[in-house]
Amino acid sequence: MVQLKINNINVEVKEGTSILDAARAAQVNIPTLCKHPDVDPSAGCGLCIVKVGGRIMRSCSTPATEGMEIITDDAELKQIRKTVLKLILSNHPNDCLNCTRSGSCELQDMTAQMGISENEIIKMVPPLPKDETTKCIVLDPAKCIVCGRCVNICQKVQNVWALSYLNRGFSTKITGANDTPLDRSPCIKCGQCAAHCPTGAITDYDNTQKVFDLLSNKEYTTVVQIAPAVRVALGEEFGFDFGENLTGKIYAALRRLGFSKVFDTNFGADLTIIEEASEFVKRFKANDHLPMFTSCCPAWVDYMEKYYPENIPNLSSCKSPHQMVGAVAKTYWAEKAGIDASKIKVVSVMPCTAKKWEIERDETMRSSGYKDVDEVITTRELAKMIKKAGIDFKHLKEEQADNPLGEYSGAATIFGVTGGVMTAALRTAYFYITGSELETLNFHAIEGLDAVKVAEIDINGISVRIAVVNGVGNVGPVMEQINTALAEKKDLPFHFVEVMACPGGCIAGGGQPRVMGATFDKPWGINDEIRKLRSKGLNCEDACAQNRLSHKNESIKKLYDTYLGKPGDEKAHHLLHTKYEKRDLYKA
Amino acid sequence: MSEETSKAAEIADKWRKKRGSLIMALHEIQGIKGYVAxxxxxxxxxxxxxxxxxxxxxxxxxxxxxxxxPGKAVISVCTGTACYLKGNDKVLEKFKSELKIKEGESTPDGMFHLQCVRCVGCCGLAPVCVVNGKTYGRMTPEQVPEILEEWKKAFKED
Structure with missing residues (x-):
């Protein structure tokens, strides 16, 4: 521990703590636009300057040391910060009225906080084109303040290396290697760059108008589904606490928007578990391409196809839950409802930007003959639609989902949290192998935000080794362990591995709200505290659920009995499974 | 694999084990090819x-x-303080208009590459241009066509 004085207040912090973080311990907020708790300091913005014994230093990248005397705010520092911010603003467009980030923009907030109403510095906004090539995220370099958060996240946290700095000084630009457009780069569309961008430089590829158009087109029956993680985050856009589960209100809002049927991706999650647990049990018994990797996360699938193509046979062939719901809606439900599949449109509300890409992945995503899912919007986009439609979300009465594609178990809802898919799959796999239920349904070793969580589960005397990778950037060492064992024909370290690309899981996905919580420190957006609160929202729903097992979902049982046959059978395989292909890191 | 590319592969293998050696490898590649493809x-x-x-x-x-x-003949126009004050900006403009390219570009035939450099270390000769290592001191815009002719001729004789 080191002791120091910040604005004459005595503070004691752990050695190595930055001055910026140490100041928080003294209830002092030092302004910054580049430092985010998820990334290393880049010392990019220059706003966090403080005086250390009279010398001006950047507090984000200067560690607090014993006996320091620090001033965080005086007339000179105020003046310098103002000039620095004016320089940043001088090459940022005055586009707030039309900008999707308006109201949740850190630059806008900082400008208001510093009271900058005029800027005498000549405006020089470089005329750089937007990169909309991924159709998932939009990179607008004109709005970029080169804080470096996205690059740090993409390279060091996610280990994807799509984004990078090009050139230097005034002409620095965030883009792919040698200015490669993102759709031809290693980008996996996880959207963590968008989740951490302080301005409107990286945002969703907006599909809200397309969805409004579908809703006003009477030729189609447009149905909707929401992912597990959406229900514990959407409320943040309407003044609810972080992690509050608002499933019933969201159903009500979706009906008011005009969707004919409100389904739930959680139904698809239960269906995924039936298929995936069956697949795992079969592969485990036959020692066929183990370990098996989960395949619900499209960003992870994309990563596997690009970075570990030799391990593609290890991926589960199951589609992700929302694709399954789409496929079932356009076949089983279409028949039941007596509607031609060509007249049904499926919209998915997802916490994820990569899902926008997933629906176009390959021809298996059109298993009914039509697209399984027609449009994907993120949680943020749904909030925009609700506001645009004049719906008083806060006071809506709770409603129920439409059956049969609305019923779900507790196992389904935890799909949105790291470790959740594995937990849900083990509950059902245990039943498939032993014929009886687990005594305790939770596996504490694979809960929480650790990078890699491992456990050994005893199923009737057989030991099943599992790993949960929290964030795709942590998958490297696990793959190395596995591939070494495979090459040397040794005992596998794991039989079953869950990977979710976004740290924390879908609850912290690239499409989740980034609003300011009154009780939270800046910077806004995601941090571990919020990850924990949203996870808690889903875990509580599971803990209190009447049914916590996918294989006890009555609507799913009926779906198999009356339509699909057995898990993995021809019909189920055609509708609910996919295939994978090697993809180049860079496309010509 | 072309001869140059296989040479580049050799360079990569030579430096791969040494941490922080990317710049050295890039230097060597540029040394052979004149650029990094x-x-x-x-x-x-x-x-x-x-x-x-x-x-x-x-x-x-x-x-x-x-x-x-880069072009076969790399024209470096010094825009350091002394050369600039002595009028090398006008020399640069003349090169641009004669070659119909901007600084940092090469002519479509690959013959000339035009670049600006900051000080070549002989300010006494300002304004200075350097073409493939040959120094031209006390430059005037009128000399530009002569110099271009000289190098075109030199390449023809090759």
Whole structure:
């Protein structure tokens, strides 16, 4: 521990703590636009300057040391910060009225906080084109303040290396290697760059108008589904606490928007578990391409196809839950409802930007003959639609989902949290192998935000080794362990591995709200505290659920009995499974 | 694999084990080819296990590195303080209009490459231009066509 004085207040912090973080311990907020708790300091913005014994230093990248005397705010520092911010603003467009980030923009907030109403510095906004090539995220370099958060996240946290700095000084630009457009780069569309961008430089590829158009087109029956993680985050856009589960209100809002049927991706999650647990049990018994990797996360699938193509046979062939719901809606439900599949449109509300890409992945995503899912919007986009439609979300009465594609178990809802898919799959796999239920349904070793969580589960005397990778950037060492064992024909370290690309899981996905919580420190957006609160929202729903097992979902049982046959059978395989292909890191 | 590319592969293998040696490898490649091509960067990335994005961060950070083949004759116009004050800006304009290219570009026939440099260390001769190592002192815009002719002739004789 080191002791120091910040604005004459005595503070004691752990050695190595930055001055910026140490100041928080003294209830002092030092302004910054580049430092985010998820990334290393880049010392990019220059706003966090403080005086250390009279010398001006950047507090984000200067560690607090014993006996320091620090001033965080005086007339000179105020003046310098103002000039620095004016320089940043001088090459940022005055586009707030039309900008999707308006109201949740850190630059806008900082400008208001510093009271900058005029800027005498000549405006020089470089005329750089937007990169909309991924159709998932939009990179607008004109709005970029080169804080470096996205690059740090993409390279060091996610280990994807799509984004990078090009050139230097005034002409620095965030883009792919040698200015490669993102759709031809290693980008996996996880959207963590968008989740951490302080301005409107990286945002969703907006599909809200397309969805409004579908809703006003009477030729189609447009149905909707929401992912597990959406229900514990959407409320943040309407003044609810972080992690509050608002499933019933969201159903009500979706009906008011005009969707004919409100389904739930959680139904698809239960269906995924039936298929995936069956697949795992079969592969485990036959020692066929183990370990098996989960395949619900499209960003992870994309990563596997690009970075570990030799391990593609290890991926589960199951589609992700929302694709399954789409496929079932356009076949089983279409028949039941007596509607031609060509007249049904499926919209998915997802916490994820990569899902926008997933629906176009390959021809298996059109298993009914039509697209399984027609449009994907993120949680943020749904909030925009609700506001645009004049719906008083806060006071809506709770409603129920439409059956049969609305019923779900507790196992389904935890799909949105790291470790959740594995937990849900083990509950059902245990039943498939032993014929009886687990005594305790939770596996504490694979809960929480650790990078890699491992456990050994005893199923009737057989030991099943599992790993949960929290964030795709942590998958490297696990793959190395596995591939070494495979090459040397040794005992596998794991039989079953869950990977979710976004740290924390879908609850912290690239499409989740980034609003300011009154009780939270800046910077806004995601941090571990919020990850924990949203996870808690889903875990509580599971803990209190009447049914916590996918294989006890009555609507799913009926779906198999009356339509699909057995898990993995021809019909189920055609509708609910996919295939994978090697993809180049860079496309010509 | 072309001869130059296989040479680049050799360079990559030579440096791969040494941490922080990316710049050395890029220097060597540029030394052979005069620039670092996309294929070379991709190969370095694979063989040295350095992400391509990082390689281009380095390549575009340092002005020294070239990403396209420079012309056979590289014309360096000094725009350091002394040369600039002595009128090299007008010499630069003359080169641009004669060659119909901007600084940092090469002529479509690959004959000339035009670049600006900051001080070549002989301010007494200002304004100065250097073509492939040959120094031209006390330059005037009128000399520009003569110099271009001289190099065109030299290449013809090759």
């Amino acid at each position: 996309w294929e070379d960067a991709v190969m370095l990335s694979e063989r040295m296990d350095v992400p391509l994005a990082r390689i281009y961060e380095v390549l575009t950070f340092y002005n020294f590195f070239k990403l396209v083949a």
